[in-house]
Amino acid sequence: MVSTIPLLLLAASMASEAALPRDSARSVAASGAAAAPRPVRSAHSSAALLLSNTAAAPGSTLEAALILSPDPGWHAYWRNSGDSGAAPILRWRLPEGVSVGDMRWPFPRRLKTGPLTNFGWEGEAILTVRLTLAPDVKGPLRIGLDAEWLVCQEECLPASAHLSATLLAAARPAANPDWAAVAVRAEGRYPRSGAAWRPESSASARGLTLRLSVPEGRAPPSSAEFFPYEGGVFAAAAPPAALGATLVLELPLAEETEALPARLTGIFVVDGNEAYEVDVPAGPPPAPRLVEALLLAFAGGLLLNLMPCVFPILSLKVLGFVKRAGGSPEAARAHGAAYAAGVMVFLWALAAVFLVLRAQGERLGWGFQLQSPAVVGGLCLLFIVMGAALLGAFELGAGLTRLGGLAGRDGGLWGSFASGGLAVVVATPCTAPFMGAALGAAAAMPPAAALAVFTALGAGLALPYPLLAARPGLLALLPRPGAWMETLKQGLAFPLFGTAAWLAGILARRAQAPRVGTAAWVACAAGLVWWLWSRGGRAWRGAALAAAAAAALLLRPGPPELPWRPFSPAALEEATAGNGAFVDFTADWCVTCQVNERVVLRSPKGRAVLLESGLALLKADWTERDADVTAALAELGRAGVPVYAVYRQGRPPKLLPTVLTPGLLAEGLRKED
Amino acid sequence: MMTRIAALSLIVALTPAAVFAAPRVDKAAPAFTAKDSAGKDVALADYKGKTVVLEWLNKGCPFVKKHYGAGNMQKLQKAYTEKGVVWLSVVSSADGKQGHVTGAEADADTKASGASPSAVLLDPAGKLGKLYGAKTTPHMYVVDKDGVLRYNGAIDSDSSSDPASIASAENYVAGALDAVLAGKKVKKRTTKPYGCSVKYAD
Numbered sequence: 001m002v003s004t005i006p007l008l009l010l011a012a013s014m015a016s017e018a019a020l021p022r023d024s025a026r027s028v029a030a031s032g033a034a035a036a037p038r039p040v041r042s043a044h045s046s047a048a049l050l051l052s053n054t055a056a057a058p059g060s061t062l063e064a065a066l067i068l069s070p071d072p073g074w075h076a077y078w079r080n081s082g083d084s085g086a087a088p089i090l091r092w093r094l095p096e097g098v099s100v101g102d103m104r105w106p107f108p109r110r111l112k113t114g115p116l117t118n119f120g121w122e123g124e125a126i127l128t129v130r131l132t133l134a135p136d137v138k139g140p141l142r143i144g145l146d147a148e149w150l151v152c153q154e155e156c157l158p159a160s161a162h163l164s165a166t167l168l169a170a171a172r173p174a175a176n177p178d179w180a181a182v183a184v185r186a187e188g189r190y191p192r193s194g195a196a197w198r199p200e201s202s203a204s205a206r207g208l209t210l211r212l213s214v215p216e217g218r219a220p221p222s223s224a225e226f227f228p229y230e231g232g233v234f235a236a237a238a239p240p241a242a243l244g245a246t247l248v249l250e251l252p253l254a255e256e257t258e259a260l261p262a263r264l265t266g267i268f269v270v271d272g273n274e275a276y277e278v279d280v281p282a283g284p285p286p287a288p289r290l291v292e293a294l295l296l297a298f299a300g301g302l303l304l305n306l307m308p309c310v311f312p313i314l315s316l317k318v319l320g321f322v323k324r325a326g327g328s329p330e331a332a333r334a335h336g337a338a339y340a341a342g343v344m345v346f347l348w349a350l351a352a353v354f355l356v357l358r359a360q361g362e363r364l365g366w367g368f369q370l371q372s373p374a375v376v377g378g379l380c381l382l383f384i385v386m387g388a389a390l391l392g393a394f395e396l397g398a399g400l401t402r403l404g405g406l407a408g409r410d411g412g413l414w415g416s417f418a419s420g421g422l423a424v425v426v427a428t429p430c431t432a433p434f435m436g437a438a439l440g441a442a443a444a445m446p447p448a449a450a451l452a453v454f455t456a457l458g459a460g461l462a463l464p465y466p467l468l469a470a471r472p473g474l475l476a477l478l479p480r481p482g483a484w485m486e487t488l489k490q491g492l493a494f495p496l497f498g499t500a501a502w503l504a505g506i507l508a509r510r511a512q513a514p515r516v517g518t519a520a521w522v523a524c525a526a527g528l529v530w531w532l533w534s535r536g537g538r539a540w541r542g543a544a545l546a547a548a549a550a551a552a553l554l555l556r557p558g559p560p561e562l563p564w565r566p567f568s569p570a571a572l573e574e575a576t577a578g579n580g581a582f583v584d585f586t587a588d589w590c591v592t593c594q595v596n597e598r599v600v601l602r603s604p605k606g607r608a609v610l611l612e613s614g615l616a617l618l619k620a621d622w623t624e625r626d627a628d629v630t631a632a633l634a635e636l637g638r639a640g641v642p643v644y645a646v647y648r649q650g651r652p653p654k655l656l657p658t659v660l661t662p663g664l665l666a667e668g669l670r671k672e673d
Numbered sequence: 674m675m676t677r678i679a680a681l682s683l684i685v686a687l688t689p690a691a692v693f694a695a696p697r698v699d700k701a702a703p704a705f706t707a708k709d710s711a712g713k714d715v716a717l718a719d720y721k722g723k724t725v726v727l728e729w730l731n732k733g734c735p736f737v738k739k740h741y742g743a744g745n746m747q748k749l750q751k752a753y754t755e756k757g758v759v760w761l762s763v764v765s766s767a768d769g770k771q772g773h774v775t776g777a778e779a780d781a782d783t784k785a786s787g788a789s790p791s792a793v794l795l796d797p798a799g800k801l802g803k804l805y806g807a808k809t810t811p812h813m814y815v816v817d818k819d820g821v822l823r824y825n826g827a828i829d830s831d832s833s834s835d836p837a838s839i840a841s842a843e844n845y846v847a848g849a850l851d852a853v854l855a856g857k858k859v860k861k862r863t864t865k866p867y868g869c870s871v872k873y874a875d
Binding site for chain 2: 081083084085086087089113114115116148150152154155156157158160231232255257
């Protein structure tokens with residue numbers, strides 16, 4: 001204490017201006033009050049304004065605190081008051097040369113009243129701000145604060161106070177002797193940076209999911225809850241957090257919420273006494289973790305064997321088996337292993353290309369190689385040659401071309417290896433269930449993990465053949481070899497011709513000549529009908545007629561196109577803001593997409609469901625590389641087509657199953673989940 | 674993973690917020706029938722073809738007093754009922770809680786405050802309140818002539834309890850009504866309501 005007079009003059013004075021005249025600083029000084037703030041009573045609570053300093057140097061900063069003290073049994077509200085209530089409203093009255101920073105709010109508690117949940121404080125709450133003095137500020141400074149707050153027990157009362165405190169701008173700063181005690185009480189009530197908890201937000205079915213990793217060396221907390229800064233977006237009542245090394249907090253949106261926020265901002269409180277701040281992007285749906293991705297990839301690979309792209313190849317392999325029945329089990333196992341090796345090596349090669357291109361900044365997905373016309377053309381040729389060989393037009397040579405293991409003799413191990421590779425090459429236009437999620441996750445994973453996912457996919461794809469080889473018992477279930485094999489072999493040529501026709505169609509559409517594709521289909525169908533007819537016998541001729549009828553049915557002009565609009569981020573945004581959007585992520589080369597479109601989307605029921613949903617229909621065409629479409633897929637956690645997604649304002653995008661049925665489509669488009 | 678998701682959804686489903694049906698704007702407003710202060714049944718369906726305002730009311734709540742004390746709510750009621758809008762004030766205070774009124778008391782309050790609602794609905798069981806997810810007094814809803822909810826939220830943009838704040842605040846209800854009556858899209862369709870909690874039965 002240097003002298004009495006300045007100290008008295010500088011004493012931070014707490015005053016209700018209703019009770020004290022405007023020059024309250026002088027009157028407090030005259031009354032000889034010490035620095036202790038005199039709280040103002042208002043409606044079952046009191047408020048006081050306290051400065052950290054009685055004197056502060058120009059150009060320096062100091063703290064100011066509003067101390068709100070509801071009476072026992074009463075509470076006041078946090079910056080977001082929750083379902084009801086109201087946040088305190090603070091208006092600073094500052095002299096020239098003093099500026100105020102952001103308010104620091106002590107963390108609240110959840111307070112329940114009936115069905116409602118509010119965020120507030122039942123005891124003392126110390127709200128602080130930082131004041132900054134300009135370098136040229138002079139003299140005693142009057143810091144004024146008009147505060148309004150609501151106190152509630154069962155019932156609510158508005159409270160308010162006009163508070164002020166005085167501060168001397170002086171070269172020698174002087175601490176307010178009352179500050180230390182307040183600082184101790186406030187200590188630990190303010191949120192700190194939550195970065196060490198690595199917060200991650202992802203869209204969930206009902207809102208957002210916040211994941212927090214407990215920092216190393218810290219005991220897992222016994223409780224965790226989140227308080228959003230913004231009111232009315234999330235349901236104030238939140239389900240309990242899942243605890244452990246990772247905390248999982250579900251944040252359901254409030255029922256009336258229209259728009260999912262772009263960022264998740266707020267605080268989380270652990271153990272009821274530590275608060276941390278979160279400000280992260282709201283985030284896409286969670287990518288499956290590695291183990292889940294591996295399991296999904298394996299299951300997807302297994303199912304890929306049944307998709308139209310791979311099924312002929314697998315059938316040929318099995319035929320080769322039957323042909324060799326009676327051969328040594330060792331040889332069978334060796335062929336099985338060679339086939340599996342072929343699958344794995346080709347898949348790894350594909351993965352390597354994928355990873356290298358990704359490292360160069362390309363954004364790719366499953367089937368990316370089919371976005372190249374040269375690859376499509378090459379495959380088309382390959383299928384024609386293979387089909388011709390199966391029909392017996394010529395005998396395929398030894399070595400690599402002994403693809404189906406059907407080229408007479410014993411078929412070398414290289415032939416089995418090559419047919420494994422072929423299975424991978426022809427599989428790419430197909431997307432089996434489960435694969436979408438697995439490959440979508442892999443696309444975002446580090447190389448080693450991505451390679452593991454590709455390996456799991458390959459393991460699933462390769463499994464049936466070595467399994468058959470290793471268990472001769474299973475072979476007994478297959479029919480005995482005979483003349484039927486030659487017939488089946490010839491018959492399997494037609495799916496391959498069909499695939500070739502479809503690949504030709506892709507090239508034709510690219511060249512703006514879609515009728516060329518149709519012509520290829522007609523040629524393929526005519527060949528099949530001719531082949532069936534030429535086999536003679538009533539049954540075959542019947543089959544030929546049935547095939548002709550089916551072809552006519554399939555090749556007749558389909559139901560009219562749906563009124564698709566091309567996808568663009570802007571179109572999606574506009575549609576989402578309106579009645580919502582159904583986005584068909586598709587590609588001409590994607591068999592699964594084409595089947596879904598024909599059988600489901602354009603079917604009478606699918607058409608009705610889509611048109612009656614009121615959703616805007618957007619087609620995201622991925623036939624050729626398209627950065628916007630790839631980005632939109634990535635946002636959905638996908639890296640391949642087909643993907644069917646429903647976007648509605650305020651809801652996370654909803655994904656429909658990869659293999660659709662009209663029923664699943666109708667269910668997926670239903671408005672309320 | 675499925676079990677975890679199932680368990681979480683179960684927890685979510687069981688949270689108290691789930692008892693709130695909270696209708697969403699631009700969707701059909703939930704149909705209801707409630708008794709008015711004269712004991713007469715009033716149904717939303719009765720007002721097909723008319724724009725309807727729902728106002729949650731608790732005369733003891735300071736935020737309600739802010740708008741009635743300054744004559745703001747009465748002014749809105751008068752201005753819009755004259756334009757053919759149906760204005761329903763709803764009291765969801767449970768028996769024994771703040772704001773609970775009998776029909777006669779409700780009518781006396783209406784008269785004393787110079788209010789002109791089309792009807793005051795008595796909802797002591799909180800059924801209507803929970804159907805609409807009414808959280809505060811006041812909490813305002815606007816339903817258009819086709820029965821579609823067009824606004825859900827606060828009466829205005831200033832959550833102060835000081836009546837002086839009314840003049841400078843943006844009145845969301847007036848904005849929504851003007852848009853609905855003009856056949857235009859409501860700009861602010863959902864806002865966070867402020868005020869006292871609705872005094873539901875525990």
